[in-house]
Amino acid sequence: MTLRRLLVYSTAVVIAAWVVFPLLLITLAAFTPREALYAWPRAIWPARFTLRTLGTFLQSADVVQSTWNSLAVAGMTIGLAFLISAPAAYALARYRFRGREAVQFLVLATKMFPAAILAVPLAVAFIRWGLYDTLVGVALVHTALAVPFVMTMVTGIFLAVSYELEEAAMTLGTNRLGAVVRITLPMALPGLAAAGIFTFITSWNEVFAASILTVDHRTLPALILNAVIGSGGGAPLDFRFAGGFFMIVPALVIMLLIRRYLLTLWGVALR
Amino acid sequence: MAQVRLEHLRKTYGKVTAIDDVSLTVEDGEFLVLLGPSGCGKTTVLRAVAGLEELDRGGITIGGRDVTGLPPGRRRIAMVFQSYAVFPHLRVYDNIVFGLRMARVPGDEQRRRAQDAAGLLQIQDLLDRYPAQLSGGQRQRVAVARAIVMRPDVLLMDEPLSNLDALLRLHMRTELKRIHRELGVTTIYVTHDQVEALSLGQRIAVMYGGRIVQHDTPSRVYDAPANRLVGAFMGNPPMNFLEGRARAAGGRAALVVSGRSLELPDRAAAWLAAHAADPVLAGIRPEHIAVSLREEPGTLAAVVVAVEPLGAQSLLTAAVGEQALKVSVSVDFHADPGQPVWVRVDGSRVRLMDARTGDAIPV
Numbered sequence: 001m002t003l004r005r006l007l008v009y010s011t012a013v014v015i016a017a018w019v020v021f022p023l024l025l026i027t028l029a030a031f032t033p034r035e036a037l038y039a040w041p042r043a044i045w046p047a048r049f050t051l052r053t054l055g056t057f058l059q060s061a062d063v064v065q066s067t068w069n070s071l072a073v074a075g076m077t078i079g080l081a082f083l084i085s086a087p088a089a090y091a092l093a094r095y096r097f098r099g100r101e102a103v104q105f106l107v108l109a110t111k112m113f114p115a116a117i118l119a120v121p122l123a124v125a126f127i128r129w130g131l132y133d134t135l136v137g138v139a140l141v142h143t144a145l146a147v148p149f150v151m152t153m154v155t156g157i158f159l160a161v162s163y164e165l166e167e168a169a170m171t172l173g174t175n176r177l178g179a180v181v182r183i184t185l186p187m188a189l190p191g192l193a194a195a196g197i198f199t200f201i202t203s204w205n206e207v208f209a210a211s212i213l214t215v216d217h218r219t220l221p222a223l224i225l226n227a228v229i230g231s232g233g234g235a236p237l238d239f240r241f242a243g244g245f246f247m248i249v250p251a252l253v254i255m256l257l258i259r260r261y262l263l264t265l266w267g268v269a270l271r
Numbered sequence: 272m273a274q275v276r277l278e279h280l281r282k283t284y285g286k287v288t289a290i291d292d293v294s295l296t297v298e299d300g301e302f303l304v305l306l307g308p309s310g311c312g313k314t315t316v317l318r319a320v321a322g323l324e325e326l327d328r329g330g331i332t333i334g335g336r337d338v339t340g341l342p343p344g345r346r347r348i349a350m351v352f353q354s355y356a357v358f359p360h361l362r363v364y365d366n367i368v369f370g371l372r373m374a375r376v377p378g379d380e381q382r383r384r385a386q387d388a389a390g391l392l393q394i395q396d397l398l399d400r401y402p403a404q405l406s407g408g409q410r411q412r413v414a415v416a417r418a419i420v421m422r423p424d425v426l427l428m429d430e431p432l433s434n435l436d437a438l439l440r441l442h443m444r445t446e447l448k449r450i451h452r453e454l455g456v457t458t459i460y461v462t463h464d465q466v467e468a469l470s471l472g473q474r475i476a477v478m479y480g481g482r483i484v485q486h487d488t489p490s491r492v493y494d495a496p497a498n499r500l501v502g503a504f505m506g507n508p509p510m511n512f513l514e515g516r517a518r519a520a521g522g523r524a525a526l527v528v529s530g531r532s533l534e535l536p537d538r539a540a541a542w543l544a545a546h547a548a549d550p551v552l553a554g555i556r557p558e559h560i561a562v563s564l565r566e567e568p569g570t571l572a573a574v575v576v577a578v579e580p581l582g583a584q585s586l587l588t589a590a591v592g593e594q595a596l597k598v599s600v601s602v603d604f605h606a607d608p609g610q611p612v613w614v615r616v617d618g619s620r621v622r623l624m625d626a627r628t629g630d631a632i633p634v
């Protein structure tokens with residue numbers, strides 16, 4: 001093995017360990033009995049595994065409800081983000097118009113604006129509009145966060161479907177909308193699904209807006225954050241580890257399933 | 272089936288003029304080839320007929336119906352695209368009946384017409400496959416079947432053979448000719464390949480710079496090109512051009528090239544007499560030149576530049592004075608570079624052109 005390859009591989013191992021090690025610790029702890037978590041010195045590899053820890057977490061106050069809240073917010077976010085992004089992405093992919101590049105840049109440039117600065121004005125505005133502490137309000141913010149990415153991804157997906165196919169459909173008797181519905185959308189479906197799942201994860205993991213804009217109607221990450229930093233020293237260790245594990249797993253599983261799509265979405269050639 | 276009339280079409284993209292001013296009539300059942308180099312506007316004309324391009328000006332009628340403002344789907348056209356544009360997510364059968372479904376043709380008629388079209392294209396065994404499981408030639412057949420199953424008034428084809436390999440292209444060319452003969456549908460076929468144009472077209476419209484420069488039968492386009500560009504574009508090797516001075520005396524015409532005289536048909540005498548001072552181009556097809564190793568009366572002196580064997584024949588490049596001449600010669604012909612030869616031009620087959628404008632002289 002050459003020195004160069006040694007360097008590449010050892011760097012890869014370090015980076016992987018940096019990501020994998022915490023995940024591993026959380027996963028182990030999530031299946032460790034409560035007493036063992038509080039024992040000192042604590043063994044990294046628990047003496048026995050249990051599902052009790054996770055069970056306790058799921059039975060804690062509001063966990064199930066906030067999971068449903070998270071799913072509802074994610075669902076609304078996907079719907080809204082696609083409603084806004086898909087037509088815009090179609091226009092960006094199919095038409096050459098003045099200011100096209102500017103639109104693409106500006107949409108992404110909104111990501112450069114720190115969300116923390118928006119927090120207080122946003123909370124005030126939401127209170128005025130009656131959106132404060134509602135799931136719709138959270139979904140709106142998540143949509144705003146997701147639209148730049150979804151638009152960029154979906155533009156790429158539409159570009160990958162040859163325009164000649166739509167034209168062919170039009171010469172065969174459909175109008176443009178029909179051609180999009182019958183040809184472009186079915187062909188783009190796998191990519192669109194991947195983009196949808198990506199949006200789901202964005203919303204599922206988002207904690208900042210969710211915890212600022214809600215009090216009673218918490219999403220799962222907001223609930224866990226609140227419990228962890230809450231008064232009286234916060235939640236017990238078993239709650240923390242089980243909650244962390246519960247948050248990570250969907251994202252991890254989904255990322256694994258759609259990684260091929262994500263790589264192509266971001267413009268990495270994979271063949 | 273219908274006559275197609277294009278009247279004063281014009282299309283610009285910003286400052287670029289794709290179609291300058293094109294008027295053309297394609298007769299009912301005719302196979303018309305739009306021929307020209309890339310960027311000449313031929314594909315834009317075809318797409319305008321299909322309704323895929325909006326025109327700046329001009330009108331299109333198909334079978335007497337003004338279709339200028341109609342969307343593609345209501346023009347009763349069908350189009351075969353260069354990339355075939357076969358729908359990858361649909362099986363071959365669903366591809367073929369796509370247009371029939373859009374037109375709400377009853378199911379049993381869909382099946383019958385699809386079977387007929389598949390039979391004509393010999394793809395009956397492929398109906399259950401997806402396009403990804405087909406070769407390029409098979410996809411091409413699906414695209415043609417999908418078009419003809421519509422029984423269009425006009426069939427439009429945009430370089431349909433250019434993505435096939437050479438052997439398959441030859442085969443499909445014959446197939447397309449057969450299909451046109453069996454269906455008799457008015458066809459507009461775009462290509463940059465002059466061989467395709469000559470072999471398929473009943474008439475050819477040659478385009479340059481957004482205009483039609485010649486619209487005629489293949490033999491006329493080949494033998495009597497409207498200008499120097501057309502002559503140079505048609506034929507392989509292309510037409511030769513020798514520049515000389517006209518000489519018309521006593522009702523006989525000749526062209527003086529490098530001090531030697533090339534006899535021309537008498538019908539040219541009157542025009543040449545009237546334009547005696549003008550430089551004239553003689554357009555000469557390579558097959559209308561005979562080469563001799565001995566000097567003979569009525570020949571032009573030349574020097575061999577190269578002899579390239581091409582299999583069935585050889586290509587001789589000779590220099591007449593400063594001017595190069597390409598001649599098709601027998602493979603038995605042997606000559607060394609630098610060797611003097613004498614070329615005899617068949618004066619009756621020469622196409623005379625104005626050397627300054629490049630336009631053919633009307634004689």
